[in-house]
Amino acid sequence: MNLKLLFMRADGLLGLAIVIALCIGEACLLLLLESQLALFLLLLLTVVLWFTVRRVGLAQAAGSAVACRVGAANMLVCLGIFILILIFREEHYALLMIGTVLLFTTAGIGLNIQTGLTGLANFAGASFFASGGYTMAVLVQKGTIPHELALLAGGAISALIGILLLLPVLRTRGYYSALVTIAFGLLFSSFLQVNEHLGGSEGLQVEGLRLFGWDMSTGFEWGGGEVSFYFAYCVLAILVFLMASLLAHAIEWSAIGVNLDATRNDELVSSTFGISTQRWKITAFLLGNFVIGVAGALYSGMTGFISPAGATFEQSLLLISIIVLGGIGNTWGTLIAATFIILLPEKLHALQEYRVLLFSVLVVIILMFSPKGLVPRAMRNFSRKRGIHE
Template sequence: MPGNGLPKRAAAVAIPALAFAGLAWLLGAEREWEIVTILVGFLAVLVVLDRTQPGRAVAAACRAERSVANATAVIATLVVLWTFREEHFALLMVATVALSATACVGLNIQMAFGGIANFAAAAFFTLGAYTAAVLTGHTALPHLLVLAAGGAVTSVLGLVLLLPVLRTRGHYVALVTIAFGLLLRNLLEVNDTFGGPQGMKIPAFAPFGFDFGTITSIAGIEVSFYLPYALAAAALFGMAFLAARCLELSWIGIAIDAVRTDPIAASTFGLSPARWKATAFLIGNAMIGVAGALYGMMNGFVNPNGAGFGESLTLISIVVLGGLGNLWGTVAASAVVLALPEKLQPIQEYRLLIFAAVVIAILRFRPGGLLPRPLRVLGSRDGVEA
């Protein structure tokens, strides 16, 4: 009803705007008391949204008005980027968070939708960057196609991993993916064709001839050369978000969910568990590879260290902390996992202690993650519980 619609839309605008305002404050914070205040405020908001009736009503309003909340997030992103248009470090962190969140959208499709525990996500992320290094260094392929090739290569090579993955279950799947990541890293380290342990240089991203590494002004206004990368990373996340959301609400998403929930029951209805798990794995790898390709071109180099087990654990921690299956949760968790430790640099002695305490507190009092995935209810308007 109109009387109920306006408050819901107001809540759907207020919550994303407040979240991005907090992110902007975190990016610009330099004093210890500011960082501590942001952390306390962040945890307090989580408690209010989770433990109080008004807070739960606001969260429900955001779910009910997804389009309004998403539009507000897009506008807030542009405002944050323009606010920090001359700040190299802040824009680098925004781009890193956006690209990590994009990779974690793909990892969510694999883990939350398909039920495949992929502990080699960083290996595929690095493969995307190596693909960009080889293609930009030895071919004249347009850079937009290079990004697509990064996703295609990681998907094709993911088929090698799929063979043992589809024939194992439970924690054995995790062991297989861990072994693949270690094997890939060792292969890259001893292969001189790919630069060995030193890695390879990658030219700057240059779509349609616009070299991002040389852009220093827009319409006569000085900007950081990281601004185009931050915009491209945000756009890439938006496309991954839209694709994953459409997948989730389609019959394909329903089939993948059914296979994950009960493979035996799904097979009795004609759904092939192997086929749909493979579909989720390949789509997720494509997103991870594209994000890795752009990340490599932004940094200008890639080396085997990025394919390490620790880096894969970081991506998995983002997915779990953000809430399995919740796409916006990857953004919030990426900011906590990637940006927060950097902002705690001034207090080196307590940096890791504070960061670990925040993560433990979130998982203790909100075990479903920062933004838990709503329960799917078939037949409802958007396919999930309102």
């Protein structure tokens, strides 16, 4: 039987399951290996697997599953991630890395709503990520509201801060819009450095976090061993990631997504057909910042600390690198790219000081072979049976 036909069974769910299993295996090896030589060999194996997956039709099958069976595809991915955290349930460092990847992926989804769907260049993603973290830190220290609401408040404050940028962003396009967000990011980082109420350059600690009645700073006994307290954070990070990905997919497949795409492709033509491009830009910018802020709030709770170092231009470039490498507008590509961009510098200690250089080289190399990223966004079209689909 033709392999491509086999992988396309059940709307491609079989192919997606195989891809997820391969990714989980790669992630396990990446977290377990310590030898620098072994890690480089793993990278070579990853490149070979990537080309193989594309050639035998696994990538096409996985894409079909994501498009046709959204709920099942999301559950398969989250189940795979949950199996991964079960494997490393007693390892603090591994769970911290997994949680970090999930939350940076969630932030990437928010950035994709702005950049991938609407075409808004946001080079201040780290500023909104950090604003969510600082909001969580301040509200937890004050102890005035439940910590669950503090998590949502992180997203709300990030969206409100984004309002400050709306006027210049709406009045500019392309490179000029990017420069506006870069300038804002630099100003915001400087503001955090000198603001003593927010801890100045030393930042703030986030202690005593309780979410949904659970003390997030303690582990528990299970299977004869002590489960890391990061386990609960990882489970919550999976839920946040799942909700963000479902939100992004719902937007993309609705009339809202069509309007956002039209705005990105040609504002003048869109306006001619009665589409309010300004309104859709505002919607995408504020909604994207809300998602980024929620991810930042949970990240500060997980790490127990937030500082101006998390709002630098370098961190914003990291987020941009994640969505460009993964494929602008594609959630699952964002997850794959975040895995390597977060974990590689942590594992390859010799490259820690050259993170920006590493990201730049990765972007150039991958875009040479795959101009639309590791997992390009599928083209949307129309069908009488299903309406909008990909």
